[in-house]
Every structure is written in C-alpha cells, then in structure tokens.
Amino acid sequence: xxxxxxxxxxxxxxxxxxxxxxxxxxxxxxxGLGYTGTHLACEHGVxxxxxxxxxxxxxxxxxxxxxxxxxxxxxxVEGLAKPDGTLHRVQQALKDNFGLQCGFCTPGVAITLATxxxxxxxxxxxxxxxxxxxxxxxxxxxxxIRRAIRQLAGEAA
Amino acid sequence: MKPAPFDYARPTNVAxxxxxxxxxxxxxxxxxGGQTLMPLLNLRMSQxxxxxxxxxxxxxxxxxxxxxxxxxxxxTRQAEALRDSTLAQHLPALVTALGHVGHYQTRNxxxxxxxxxxxxxxAEMPAAAVALGAxxxxxxxxxxxxxxxxxxxxxxxxxxxxPEDLVTGIVYPDWxxxxxxxxxxxxxxxxxxxxxxxxxxxxLEGGKVxxxxxxxxxxxxxxxxxxQAEAALIGKALAEIDPDAVAALAVADTAPFDDxxxxxxxxxxxxxxxxxxxxxxxxxxxxxx
Ligand code: FES
Ligand code: FES
Numbered sequence: 001x002x003x004x005x006x007x008x009x010x011x012x013x014x015x016x017x018x019x020x021x022x023x024x025x026x027x028x029x030x031x032g033l034g035y036t037g038t039h040l041a042c043e044h045g046v047x048x049x050x051x052x053x054x055x056x057x058x059x060x061x062x063x064x065x066x067x068x069x070x071x072x073x074x075x076x077v078e079g080l081a082k083p084d085g086t087l088h089r090v091q092q093a094l095k096d097n098f099g100l101q102c103g104f105c106t107p108g109v110a111i112t113l114a115t116x117x118x119x120x121x122x123x124x125x126x127x128x129x130x131x132x133x134x135x136x137x138x139x140x141x142x143x144x145i146r147r148a149i150r151q152l153a154g155e156a157a
Numbered sequence: 158m159k160p161a162p163f164d165y166a167r168p169t170n171v172a173x174x175x176x177x178x179x180x181x182x183x184x185x186x187x188x189x190g191g192q193t194l195m196p197l198l199n200l201r202m203s204q205x206x207x208x209x210x211x212x213x214x215x216x217x218x219x220x221x222x223x224x225x226x227x228x229x230x231x232x233t234r235q236a237e238a239l240r241d242s243t244l245a246q247h248l249p250a251l252v253t254a255l256g257h258v259g260h261y262q263t264r265n266x267x268x269x270x271x272x273x274x275x276x277x278x279x280a281e282m283p284a285a286a287v288a289l290g291a292x293x294x295x296x297x298x299x300x301x302x303x304x305x306x307x308x309x310x311x312x313x314x315x316x317x318x319x320p321e322d323l324v325t326g327i328v329y330p331d332w333x334x335x336x337x338x339x340x341x342x343x344x345x346x347x348x349x350x351x352x353x354x355x356x357x358x359x360x361l362e363g364g365k366v367x368x369x370x371x372x373x374x375x376x377x378x379x380x381x382x383x384x385q386a387e388a389a390l391i392g393k394a395l396a397e398i399d400p401d402a403v404a405a406l407a408v409a410d411t412a413p414f415d416d417x418x419x420x421x422x423x424x425x426x427x428x429x430x431x432x433x434x435x436x437x438x439x440x441x442x443x444x445x446x
Contacts, residue, residue, distance in 0.1 A: 001162035021165035021208065024195070043159055044196030051262050057236075059266040063195040067165055068210060112262060133347040134260030 006070040010035060011079030019066040026050040026061030028069075029076060037077040037107050048135035051108035052076050058115040058131075077107035080114055090114045090152065097147035101139035109135050109145060117152065125153040160198035164207040170214060171296055174323055177209050179298040183320040185209050189217075189232045192259060192267035193275050217270070217325060220244055226330045228294075231270020235259070238269050248329055250289060250338045250358045254281040257340075260348040274324045276309075276316045276379065279350040281342070283310060284380035286327060288357040288372035294326035301325065310379035332368075336360045337439045339371060341431045345418065351375045352419045353428045355383070355407070355435065359390065366390045366398075376428055377412035385410055386432070395440050404433035 342354030357371030
C-alpha cells in the first residue's frame, strides 16, 4: 500500500496532501479537502454525480485516483459561481427552470453543461442533451434539466 | 475508500513499465483511462498488488501513420481519437464506433487501448479492431510481438495477454479512401453497452465488393467476425447482393447468450434485421451515387 504526495489546484486554490494510492479523486476532494459539493453515489461510473473538470475536461471523479490528479487543475461545482455569489449561467438556468429537485445529481450536471458550453459557447440543445446521457437524475427531474438546456441554447424554454 | 489497498507506479517509458510488470509476477494491473478498471477495483472484483499507470508514457499516446496503416497509441483518449483528423480520413468506421463508446465524460478519460485490451464482448472497440483487421502490438520484458485482433480475444474479458504483457499499439491496416462504413447498434440507453451491434467496412471496385471486414459485438463471448457474410459479399456486384440472405449468414457465425438484458433469440432476430438494414442502406447509397 503506497502513499503519495500530490500537489493540485482546486477552484484556483493550491493544495498539497499525502494520499493513499487507492483514494479516488472524488473521495479526496470531499474527505481530504472538504469540497463536499462533489457527490459520490454509485462509485462505478454509472451516475455522473461525481463529475468534475480536470484540466478543462469533464470526467468522473470516482473513476480516477487522487494520485493521478497530481499536478492537475480541478474545477468542482463550488468553483462555478463567482466569488461574490453570482451564479454561473448554467446554475442560473437550472434554478430558473426547476432543473433540480433533491439536488444530488446537480453538481455533476452543472459541471458537464458548463464544460460543454466552455468548449463551445454556442452548443446546441442536442449537443448538450447528448452529453447528459452520462448523468442519472434519481428524482427523474429530466424535463426541468431539458428546459434549462433549451434556455442555455437560446431556444424558447 | 472502496478498493483493496495497492501500490501505485507511474513509469515514464515502456521498458520501465514492462520491468515492473515482469517483477510483479502476475500481481500487477495496468491502468490507462480506468473507466472499466476503476469500477472493478471499487467492487473489489480486481485486487492487484500494484497498479501500473501508463498515462505518463508519452510513446503510448497519439495517432500516427505508418507504412500501409495507422497506429493508435493505446493510451490515446477516446475523445481525442474521435476528433483526430488522421483517423477521420483513414478509419471512418473506427471513428463512427468511437462515438458510441460510453458517455461524453467517460470518453474524456477512457482510452482506445483500454477498451481494445479489456475485451468486453459488447464493446465497440474490440469489434472494430476485428472487423478492420487490426493487429495488437504487445510488449513485455521478453520483446514485442504482433497478434491479429481476431486471434486476440478468447472469452469475455479474456485475451491472449499474459500478466507481464503491455499493449503498446493498435495497428489498423489501410482501407482505401471512399470505402463504405457499416455501423449499427441497439442499446437500451445512449452510452450503454450494446445489446447487439455490428461494425465494418466494404471496398467497392468496378461495382463489385472487393474487400469486406465485418464483426459483431454483443453476439457472443468475444467480438465475432462475420466470416460467412464477408465471403458471400466478396466478388458480388451490388445488384446481386441479397441483404437478408447475407444477414442470415452473418447471424449463423454468432453465439449469443441470454442475460438479464436480452435473450439470445432477441439478439439473433434483431441482429439479422440491423445487419440487413445497414447493408441495404450502405449499398443503396452507393448504387444511387
Ligand atoms: S459516483 Fe461517479 S459516476 Fe456515480
Ligand atoms: S435532482 Fe435529485 S437526483 Fe437529480
């Protein structure tokens, strides 16, 4: 069982820590650093709740080890809103359209949509919906999420 | 914390990786994207003593042209392969199949080589390798060897790889520009493993099929080459091809099973339909053009 020293940046803050090799990135973010906005549910890549951005790319934090994130820049849902509390436009759209119920899946949904829009600010409804195949909302609040997506794509919601 | 404890190594070159694998005497597991392995670790279905992370080996990443073919580094991310212009030009069937591998978030981390070397029987990448006639480059401390994809898979999640082996490349032979791409799969939800699927390529010369490479996924314990269908197609003029008869031959080569997603009968029935429809659409398109 090996332990490893890692340095990484989360939402602009630098962190150093020693992690056991088997610690997932998601678990490290939550338990090691207190970024509890990232939710872990299935921990085998099915639900998408744990999605974070690693070096600009959205991925499952339960399917990656913390040690593999050494040197990376991570964005979690806590990093989406502005420091003054102004919501990211994805968060605002989800809020406006009742795109969340219990909110458990929402951090992952918000990271995916924010990343798709970052890569392509004029992403279409279809492109965003396709990326959403990687998320399960156990409250089945999909229609609210789809309305939020249409709003983000600039279509009448 | 879900996995059993393990050590972790991040070699920076192939020789170093192979040495770690050789020394581990079967206790090591290679991790690339981890999109299949991490669930197995979390469920403790896989309990290696040491995890060998190949993400730090630059030689194992990227797509390059070689004599008569294209070489894909096994640690190339699926999302990067999907955007790669060389693959788009030379291996459109592979790119089409890649678009159906997992989800946006898992393609961002998952690798082409991971999917090829794990050998999930319902996955797209192993079948695409078999259909397109790829060879798997395998390296160990003993040296390097090439194994044809059709000889590589021996059962569900079982391949000819030995514990000390590392997949160091997937080499796809060239298919001429303008060849016909065949792809269709049926899955319960977008991004799920397919219940039934087929992928392949056809080369037409002078109105006849000159070359065919087609394989099934989700239709048996391994990806399955549709040998009888390929043989029936080669040499035929488009007008002579009966897609339903060829599809029946293609299904005759399969060995689907019942599981909680679908019965073997369902897979055979749907497989025959999608095979015939894909062929018909691809050939109609050609004869109209
Ligand atoms: S917790 Fe990572 S996909 Fe479900
Ligand atoms: S809002 Fe409850 S799981 Fe999606």
